[in-house]
Amino acid sequence: MRRIAILGNGGAGKTVLANRLSTVLGIPVTHLDDLRYADDGTTVAEAVFVDLQREVVAGEAWIIDGNSLASLPIRLGRANTVIVVDPHPLVCLLGILQRRLRYRGGRHPDGVVDRINASFLWYVGWRYRHTHLPKVRACIAEHFRGAPVIHLTSRRQADLWVDVFTHHHGKGGR
Numbered sequence: 156m157r158r159i160a161i162l163g164n165g166g167a168g169k170t171v172l173a174n175r176l177s178t179v180l181g182i183p184v185t186h187l188d189d190l191r192y193a194d195d196g197t198t199v200a201e202a203v204f205v206d207l208q209r210e211v212v213a214g215e216a217w218i219i220d221g222n223s224l225a226s227l228p229i230r231l232g233r234a235n236t237v238i239v240v241d242p243h244p245l246v247c248l249l250g251i252l253q254r255r256l257r258y259r260g261g262r263h264p265d266g267v268v269d270r271i272n273a274s275f276l277w278y279v280g281w282r283y284r285h286t287h288l289p290k291v292r293a294c295i296a297e298h299f300r301g302a303p304v305i306h307l308t309s310r311r312q313a314d315l316w317v318d319v320f321t322h323h324h325g326k327g328g329r
Contacts, residue, residue, distance in 0.1 A: 187221025
């Protein structure tokens with residue numbers, strides 16, 4: 156487990172999981188939002204975004220969290236572990252609200268860019284699970300050749316998985 160792609164809905168807990176695994180494994184984490192957005196908050200050109208991902212995945216050890224379906228094959232082609240964080244959409248919406256209250260919008264210290272609008276809330280609450288996730292699964296089936304996909308369906312399950320993983324690997328966790 157040296158090249159990890161973490162996927163999931165907005166507010167699902169991808170960044171928290173990525174940061175925890177980074178601590179346990181001593182592997183650097185890259186948040187796709189850090190690659191997608193320039194320092195001034197503007198979106199970088201797609202070609203630049205793709206090239207930045209290719210640079211990261213060329214490394215021997217990395218954790219990348221994020222959702223970009225168009226460039227997912229880049230990550231899946233080099234990943235040896237894929238984790239799908241898939242709690243109920245209401246949990247994701249609550250996660251977005253909690254994040255907004257904690258950081259007050261903008262770019263967060265953990266890399267997330269907070270751009271909440273009606274379209275994003277509709278995506279998180281409905282479209283992700285019904286239209287986006289099936290496409291993610293198809294992309295995984297086509298491009299990922301690693302171990303079985305780890306599918307975590309709740310934050311509690313994610314916490315327990317990291318705790319068990321940490322215990323078996325003899326390193327500090329939370």
